[in-house]
Amino acid sequence: MAAEEKSRILVVGGTGCLGRHVVAESARLGHPTLALVRDTAPSDPAKAHLLKSFQDTGGVTLLKGNLDDNGSVVSAIRLADVVFSTVGVRQIPYQTKLVAAIKEAGNVKRFLPSEFGLDADRSEAVEPTRSMITVTKAAIRRAVEAAGVPYTHVLAGYFFCYGLPGVGQVLAQAPPxxxxxxxxxxxxxxxxxDEANIAAYTVLAAGDPRAENKTLHIRPPANTLSHNELLALLEGKTGRALERVHVPEDAVLKQIHLAVNESV
Ligand SMILES: NC(=O)c1ccc[n+]([C@@H]2O[C@H](COP(=O)([O-])OP(=O)(O)OC[C@H]3O[C@@H](n4cnc5c(N)ncnc54)[C@H](OP(=O)(O)O)[C@@H]3O)[C@@H](O)[C@H]2O)c1
Structure with missing residues (x-):
């Protein structure tokens, strides 16, 4: 495909865990890529290094902006054909501002809201995940539909960066x-x-007419494993058998309930 046929892609949330891969993949595939960032000259060395890595691709333009500043968002959207949101869990409700800005700009051919997890319309998550994530993501879906903006929802399983460091053990940062x-x-x-693979499929889906107003499920069969199977793989690699401690479902739900009550 000739360079002039490439969609101009705007990423909101491009410095995030997933968003950085989306920015890099968009540039790698030759799309003129715009990253809306809150701070274009961050004092944090890691963030400054990330922004430099974007610019070093030669295909990424940094635009200073913030979901709270409608003017900056509308101006950025007007430079793009496709908008990706990879904002984090806490910013999901504020995507209503992004949807309103897309409607105001009136030029967007495809919007990919910050999904990348469970199907918000079908998930049976318990609190607080239900209120924090599934209800808010479903509300954004309804706002996008009401605005008449063409969309694609990309659903992924468990990100490598969250699921694999502890080999499936929730919140653990190292293997057992x-x-x-x-x-x-x-x-x-x-x-x-793998977040890089999610990014690759996301960028490809954005330009695929078959994905318009559809949901893309990323489910590589070889990566579909139970916790028991994952631990067996680790045991095979290390040659060491692990003791397994099972926490029954009702005890897990009780722990979640206690943690929620302690945090309010
Ligand atoms: N399936 C899974 O295992 C899994 C795991 C984690 C996340 N997810 C989903 O993946 C999506 C992305 O999550 P993530 O963890 O990658 O996000 P994240 O790392 O928390 O990144 C959030 C991004 O949003 C930006 N941002 C925050 N406030 C903003 C504002 N007011 N205006 C503009 N940008 C703002 C941040 O920019 P700054 O650099 O300025 O802070 C950052 O780039 C979410 O929908 C989340 O639910 C799925």
Whole structure:
């Protein structure tokens, strides 16, 4: 495809865990890429290094902006054909501002809201995930539909960066050494997906007419594993058997309930 046929892609949330891969992949595929960032000259060395890596691709333009500043968002959108939102969990409700800005700008051919998890219209998540994530993502879907903006929802399983450091153990940052804690019986299967692969499919879906007003599910069969299977892979690599401690489902739900009550 000739360079002039490439969509101009705007990424809102491009410095995030997933967004940085989307910016890099968009540039790698030759799309003129715009990254709306709150701070174009951050004092944080890691963030400054990330922004420099974007600019070093030669295909990324940084635009200073903020979802709270409608003018900056509308101006950025007017330079793009496609808008990706990869804002984080806390910013999901504020995407109503982004939808309003897309409607005001009136030039966007495809919007990909910040989804990348469970299907918000079908998930049976318990609180607080239900209120924080699934209800708010579903509300953004309704706002997009009401605005008449062509969309694609990209759903992924469990990001590598969250699911793999602890080899499936929730909140653990390192693999188990002697004992693995398993929530429930460890039989339920989960799809583990590399953020760079999510980014690649997301950028491709944005330009694919078959994905307009559709949901793309990223489910590589070889990455679909139960916690028990994942731990067996680790045992095969290390040659060491792990003791398995199972936490029953009702105890997990009780712990979540207690944590929610303690945080309010
Ligand atoms: N399936 C999974 O395992 C999984 C795991 C995690 C996340 N997710 C989903 O993936 C999506 C992205 O999450 P993430 O964890 O990658 O996000 P993240 O790392 O929290 O990144 C948030 C991004 O939003 C930007 N941002 C924050 N406030 C903003 C504002 N007012 N205006 C403009 N930009 C703003 C941040 O910019 P600054 O650099 O300025 O702060 C940052 O780039 C979410 O929908 C989340 O639910 C899925």
């Amino acid at each position: 050494v002697d004992t693995a804690v398993i929530l429930g019986d460890g039989v339920a299967r989960v799809v583990f997906v």
